[in-house]
Amino acid sequence: MAKAMNILRAIWNGITMVKQTVTNLLFIIIVVFIIVALTDVETVSVPDKGILKLHPTGNLVLQRQVTSPFGQLVSGSGGGAETSLVELTNALERAQNDERITGVVLNLNDFSGGAPALLSELGNAIDRFRDTGKPVVAFGSSFNQSQYFVAAHAEAVYLHHDSVDLFSGVVMSGYGVYPTYFKSALDRFKVRYHVFRAGEFKSAVEPYLRDNMSTETRQINLSWLGSLWDQYATTVAERRGVEKRAFKEYTQQYARLLGENNGDGGQLALAYGLVDELVAPHEFDQRLEQRFEMTDNLAFINHRDYLTATELSAGLERPDTKKVAVIIASGVILDGYQPPGTIGADSLAQLLQQAQDNPDVGAVVLRIDSPGGSATAAEYIRQKVLHVQESGKPVVMSMSGYAASGGYWIAAPGNRIFAMPNTVTGSIGAYALFPSLSDTLSEYGVNTDGVGTTPLAGALDPFRPLVPDMRSVLESSLNRTYSRFVNVVGDGRKLNQSDVLALADGRVWTGNDAMAHGLIDSFGTLEDAVASAALLAGLTGYDVTRLQVTLSPSEQLMRRIIDQGISVCGTLCNVEDPISLIPGAEEVRWLIRQQAAMSRPAIYLQCLECRVQ
Structure with missing residues (x-):
């Protein structure tokens, strides 16, 4: 008995030590980022001849939330990080007439996605930048649907020649709405949901009344999802010069085509004209030197630093102007x-x-x-x-x-x-x-x-x-x-x-x-x-x-810590969030946040099925 107690005591002490160690490490990380945010006052300058790097992380949003800096940093690329559309489009707009900026590189590896309309606005901003004659190129180890929509607006798209990503190449899975239905489970546990709805159609209540999607809801959802998908397909096909027939074959028969290519998604994307070349990272640098005519070391500036460096010259409001x-x-x-x-x-x-x-x-x-x-x-x-x-x-x-x-x-x-x-x-x-x-x-x-x-x-x-x-x-x-x-x-x-x-x-x-x-x-x-x-x-x-x-002041500090932390961490903080690999995980996480926010009993008018990306 005494021996067993000693073993249990040793296990308990070990657990306590691990807990204290983890807590101390987390505290040290937070302190480091606070110190960096408060002491990093180095002036950011635009290189005389440089490349603007757009490196969106997480979800594309209209306005970033003010969140815990630690929670955002440890969440990885998919767990809550956000990039403001306004920041990206402002950087592109300022760079159009900036002679120091020779072009743009799109780094989309840590980009999760965004609403179709937000992606379109970013794509339009890239198009306007290209209209100045400056090149835009994109590179990725692979491209998901949202990443590729943005990349398709570049004049050249490069893909890692030997990617080991779970989904290599270009994967466009389409838009879908797949609610979870609870009726049988509710019946089994004798939970009764009283459903009140005004009007004939409100698909949001179906999960509590049925075990599958009704025919009417299915047809209506297919209608608006099909409209979004047609717009996506048209834009990508036009930007890449791909026939709509080929695009449809690629997206509808992807599993078969990938199997016929021995699972090589990169070669499949190349064969269908979705990318221009398969290259290793060092070869991509060589392509940049050729395209941007920079024989010396390539000089980059990320979009956040560029906005900071050009803030004073961005133009002031005229005091006597409406x-x-x-x-x-x-x-x-x-x-x-x-x-x-x-x-x-x-x-x-x-x-x-x-x-x-x-x-x-x-x-x-x-x-x-x-x-x-x-x-x-x-x-x-x-x-x-x-x-x-x-x-x-x-x-x-x-x-x-x-x-x-x-x-x-x-x-x-x-x-x-x-x-x-x-x-x-x-x-x-x-x-x-x-x-x-x-x-x-x-x-x-x-x-x-x-x-x-x-x-x-x-x-x-x-x-x-x-x-x-x-x-x-x-x-x-x-x-x-x-x-x-x-x-x-x-x-x-x-x-x-x-x-x-x-x-x-x-x-x-x-x-x-x-x-x-x-x-x-x-x-x-x-x-x-x-x-x-x-x-x-x-x-x-x-x-x-x-x-x-x-x-x-505390929210400003949080925002600064987040921005500085992303800059300092670089690839060290780009640990893939395993939850984000689960299909629909981002939608579930978003839904939980929204429901947690709406904790007070009230009437809510919210479209839960609207979020697609």
Whole structure:
């Protein structure tokens, strides 16, 4: 007995020592990055003859979230790292007329992906840079679907000749929506979900009512996913000079074609014209020397350092010139004040108020990238938009990757609405779920009973059956919200109720479909929206000013640590996140973050199936 206790004690001591060691190491890493962020004051300069390197990491977003620096750094390339579209496009825009920048290299190995519309905007920025005559080249050990869409905009695409990546070559898996269905499991454990929905169609509730996708939902999802895929295929085929027939064969018969090529994805991509050459990394450097006519050592500057080095020369606002204010609304919509990367009702309203009160601001552009969120918060923001318009200043909406459900609610009152053809929007609908665990607990002899002073006392207790009065309350509240949503869209878009109802019921639309149905006014970028806002305000000469939530000192420190950490770590921090290798893992991680944010009981207008990349 004593011997056994000694063994257990030794094991326990060993576990304690390992725990303390790991804790100390993590603490040291955090301290090192804080020291680097606070002491690294070396001035960044642009080489006299250099190459701009775009090295996006993680997901492409409209606005980066303020997160724990340690959590972002240890997550690897796929576990929460983000790259701002604005940073990439600003760097490309500044480099167009910068004689010191001879061209651009795209390093996409650590890039996870992004919404189709965001990828299109990045691709368009690359095209504009190429129009100056400067070359753009891309290199990767392999390319996933999002990586390749960006790479296809380069004039030359190089692939590692002997990659050992799990999926080598160019893998374009297409777009898909595959919900998990729970009905049989709920029945087995006697969990009853009370489902409330307004309108005929809201696919989000099907997982609680069925074990598979309904025929109607399948057809509708195939419609908007097919539209996105057609746009992807057309863009890639045009940029690479590949026939649509060959592209379809490659993507539809990839498994067979790869087998016929002995599993060599690189050779297969080369044969179909998706890449220009298979090279080793040192050979790629030689190709760069030839293409950029740099016989000496290649000089690179990454896009973040380039933005820092060129900040002062980027152009100052003219004090006596009217301005168009651009405000970013990115992320899930929540009540109160929220940090960048999340839309807070009070945070965004404060920025809109600043634009309204500033006499130098003549018009506003609200840049939206959101799948929705709190109905209360969305309505609060919409009311603030109306107040800005009532002050005589037009508000133009610029949809980015997503502007669905609650995201469309805040867009509806815009004087004009711009979107990309592959923006995901719509999802005009409302639903609610209420779980009851009373039968589950009763199976194991656990019961709930008691008394209350009104029929609604304790009615939201999931351990009790749903009482009729609460069912009636939930149905009435949901129907009112849906009716309100329909009216918001009708008022904003000048559509009658029957027209809105035909577009509603939670259906998802692409930008192409939205244009055909009158949900948006024009296709266009942020620049197009700014020009439209200036025209509506009668501004002949104007500057663009960006209004954003001011980061607290601690948040600024976090952002600096993250940026410096990425720069210092280099490839040492590019440890592949094993979770990111699981198909759909990023979508699950995103969904968990959104649901965790929406912890307060409320009515939420959110499109959970909209996120594809």
